[in-house]
Amino acid sequence: MSNQIDRAASGEPPLLEMRNVTTVFGSGEAATVANDDVSLTVAESPPRLLNIVGESGSGKTTAARTLLGLQKPTAGQARWRGKDIYKLGRGEKIAFRREVQAVFQDPYGIYNPYYKINRVFDLTIKKFKLAKGKAEKQELIEEALKAVNLRPPDVLGRYPHQLSGGERQRVMLARAYLLKPKVIVADEAISMLDVAVRAVIMNILIDFKDQLGISTLFITHDLSAAYYLGGDIMVMQRGRVVETGSSAQVMDDPQHPYTKLLLQSIPSPDPDERWSREEVAPEELDKSLQTRTTRRRCLFAERCPYVMPVCWEQRPPMYAAGKGQHAACFLHDAKVMENEAQPATQLPAQPSAVPTAQPTIVLATSPEREATRP
Ligand SMILES: Nc1ncnc2c1ncn2[C@@H]1O[C@H](COP(=O)(O)OP(=O)(O)OP(=O)(O)O)[C@@H](O)[C@H]1O
Ligand code: SF4
Ligand SMILES: [Mg+2]
Known part of the structure; x- marks a missing residue:
């Protein structure tokens, strides 16, 4: 969108941000680290679509x-316009709630079955004082329904x-x-819908971005949906970010063995190929693998076909990998690869020696700057 200013470039704080967020449930040996040093950034403009994918329990x-603003991190910070979301004043909270909207998996649970649909709109318009009179209210509701291809009388x-x-x-x-x-x-906003309706919802989100400048964080375990939506992707595994990049690039050429495994689990439309595909075992929901004691190593080591001794001893940092991607895997560390016994199959062909900072998706980067990334 050419008329939009890249505010991140102008030095303004990002719209929404997770900075090294760690969230632990429970305590002691049984504690579950649901998010482990997760960082991401959503700038105000240009708007982007960010898919967050990973198996069940990965921390999405x-x-x-x-x-x-519903889950205070144990460590790190969640920020809105540079301010800690969990320390906002009353007025700031209202503005935050208006700017950052949630759409969950099962909207039926949100509706009160005894009230007509109109009430959803009435309450919102009243709470945020969006209309002065009845006519303006009706106009707003009809415009909103039209934006999602619904006819008001329906x-x-x-x-x-x-x-x-x-x-x-x-x-x-x-x-x-x-x-x-x-x-x-x-969060899993389309998982209860059939395939055709899923596309309708995703098209609305794409239109929202293109026409209204609204970004979406699209959480899904369905990689084909993430591919359809496009934009960027952040792959999570056991609470950690393991790969980031553009959706198309990550799915065409994954740089982390876990992403590869996830992609193998997508059912193929071709029945012959479907039967010949490798069987992929789902992540075992063994909480003992998600405790503090296992945090100083790669959490994919048990399942990784390329595992090396170092993978059991150190947590892999994020490395620049592939075309604009970042992957938390020692296979991208040239020094490690020199020292370790060579794994049976190498990935990728040209490992980079430079570990990058924490896994961060900067949604404000312009395509030009994106192209110059390492
Ligand atoms: N309130 C809670 N109390 C204790 N453990 C929790 C709580 N919420 C989440 N967890 C644990 O944290 C981990 C991450 O959960 P989370 O719901 O974020 O995963 P997810 O990726 O959204 O999974 P799914 O795809 O099944 O929705 C899981 O092991 C989960 O059991
Ligand atoms: S760091 Fe090691 S175990 Fe982890 S994904 Fe890479 S090669 Fe596999
Ligand atoms: Mg979930």
């Missing part, structure tokens, strides 16, 4: 809740159970639209 929802005056799952999810997006947020945090 914990990250989303942290950014929504929705207004109905009860939640009279709408389909896809319609209910679109009503939630229309509610978000009313507030003209800067970011939508969508």
Whole structure:
């Protein structure tokens, strides 16, 4: 969007940010590290789509809740416009809630079955004082419904159970639209919908970005959805960020063995290929592997076909890898690769020797600057 200023470049604090966030549930030996030193940045402009993917228990929802002000981190900071989200004043909190909107997996749980759909809009308009009179209110609601391709007579005056799952999810997006947020945090927002309706929802999010400048953090365990949505991707494994980059690039040429494994688990539309694919074992939800004692090593070592002794002894930092990607894997460390016994198969062909800083997706980078990344 040419008329937008890259505010991150101008030195303003990013819109939304996780800085080295660690979130631990429980205590002692049984503690679960749900997020382990996770960093990400969403700038105000240009808007971007960021997919957060990973198997069940990888910490996606914990990250989303942290950014929504619902889960205070154990260490590190979640920031909105440079301020700690968990220390906002009353007025700031209202502005934050308006700018950062959530869309969850099961909108039915959010609706009160005894009230008509209209109430979702009425309450929002009242709470945020969006309209002066009845006519303005009606106008706003109709505009919001139109933005998500719903006809007002098909929705207004109905009860939640009279709408389909896809319609209910679109009503939630229309509610978000009313507030003209800067970011939508969508946690498994399409996982309960069938394939055709999924595409409708994702197209709305793409339109929101292109036409209204709204960014989306799209949390999903469905890599094909992340591919469809495009934008950037952040792959999580056992609470850690293991790979970042553009969705297309990461999926076409993954640089972390875990991402490779995730991609192998996508069902192929070709039945012949489907049967010939390698069977991929799902991540075992063994909490003992997600405790503090295992944090000083690669958490993928048990399942990694390229595992080396160093992988059991040190936590791999993020390395520049592939085309604009970053991967937390020693296979990208030239020095390590010189010292270790060579693994059976190497990945990638040209390892980089320079570890980068913490896993960070800067959504404000312009395509030109993106192209000059290491
Ligand atoms: N409130 C909580 N109390 C204790 N443990 C929790 C809590 N919330 C999350 N966890 C644990 O933290 C880890 C990460 O959970 P999280 O819900 O963030 O994963 P996820 O990637 O969203 O998984 P899914 O794909 O199944 O939704 C899991 O091991 C989970 O059991
Ligand atoms: S650091 Fe080692 S165990 Fe971890 S993904 Fe890379 S090669 Fe595999
Ligand atoms: Mg989740």
